[in-house]
Amino acid sequence: MSSVRNPRTRREVLRAGALAALALPIGLGAAACGKGYADGPDPLVPLAEQAKADAAAADEAAKAAPEQAALAQQVAAARRAHATALQSEIDRQNQPKGGPGAIGQNGKGLAGLKQRLAVSRRQAADLVPGLPAYRAGLVASVAAGCAALQRTSDQLGPGEDATVDPAAAPQPPAEAGDAVQEALAAEHAAIWVYGLVTAFLPDGYQASATDSAAEHRARRDACERMLASAGVTAKPAQPAYVTPKPVTDGKSAMAVVAIAETDVATAWRGVIERTDDRGLRGFAVLALTGAARRCTRWRVAAGEHPSAPALPGTPQS
Incomplete structure (x- = not known):
């Protein structure tokens, strides 16, 4: 444990609950927007309408089945947050509002919400490759x-x-090199955290931790390959990282892992917002989504509420 308390001094302080050595930049929203407005219908309108419809359906599901109300209410709150964020961007861009609205759904209750979430996930992910940088990051988070x-x-x-x-x-374009380095730093930190918490997790969670660590190692290797293909030297992992709180038992271990996954999600959204390369964006969306899902799994296990982050990867102020 001494390596946890006494890491190297460089970049060892946690900021805003994030792990040390993960000084992740905020999204480049203002710089990425450019001047002027597009003439066609705003492609975010269907996403916003779908989010509003999903939130309303979740509200109805909560009323219809009180025993499932907590789960349905979490869906309603998250989808309402999606609608608010998307509508704010729609209003800011001020494009024509025409185009299709929400996709019709017939399912009721949690089964209907399950269908809605699957459709909404694909609807948003399919838009990411072709959007302007900031919008791509926002929609990827949705x-x-x-x-x-x-x-x-x-x-x-x-x-x-x-x-x-x-x-x-994929080989990253030159402008995305720093963002990929930051994603690599996040993956290094996550791997270290999974190694730290192994001794504290209950037996039932060991397999999940092993699988998660393996996925982070694969993403680390991918980052190193991407940087090497671009002729850039990948930065190595720090010997240790500072956690936001001591890891003393299973619950605190789960909470720290969730923080590590949050940092990974933020780093990969940063990649999306700093490249127009469709291949790299597609790879980053998968990485962001994977981190969000692992974060949720650990938050559920730790008993944290809400268990699912509404907009994973959104930089914290």
Whole structure:
């Protein structure tokens, strides 16, 4: 434990609950927007309408089945947060509002919400590659938020976990090099955290921790391959990281792992917002979504509420 308390001094202080050595930049919203407005219908309008419809359906599900109200209410709150964030961006951009609205859904109760979340996740993720930078980050967070909600209960999912083939990692364009380095730093930290918490997790969670650590190692290897293909030297892991609170038992271990996954999600949204490369954005969406789903799993296990982050990867002020 001495390595946890006495890491190297460089970048060892936690900021805003994040792990040390993860000084992640905020999204480049203002710089990415540019001047002027697009002429076509705003593609975010259908997403916002879908989020509003999903929130209303979740409210109805909570009323119809009080024993499932807590789960339905979490969906309603998250989808309402999605609608608010999307509508704010729609109003800011001030494009024409025409275009299709929400996709019709017939399912009721949690089964209907399960269908809605799957559709909404795909609807958002499919838009990410072609959007302007800030919008791509926001919509990727909406997609990841839907995926995280699917992970709160098998009644809503559980949804699909994305895996990574390091050999298939795309070559990043020059402007994304720093963002990929920051994603690599987040992956290094997450791997270290999973190693730290192993001794504290109950036996029933060891397999999940092992699988999660393996996925982070695959993403680390992918980042290193991407940087090498661009002729950039990948930065190594720190020898130790400072956790936001001592890890003394299973619950505190789960909470720290959830923080590590939050930092990973933030780093990958940063990649999305600093590249127009469709291949790299697609890879980053999978990484962001995977981190959001793992974060939710650990928050559920730790008994934290809400268990699913509404907009995973959103930089904290």
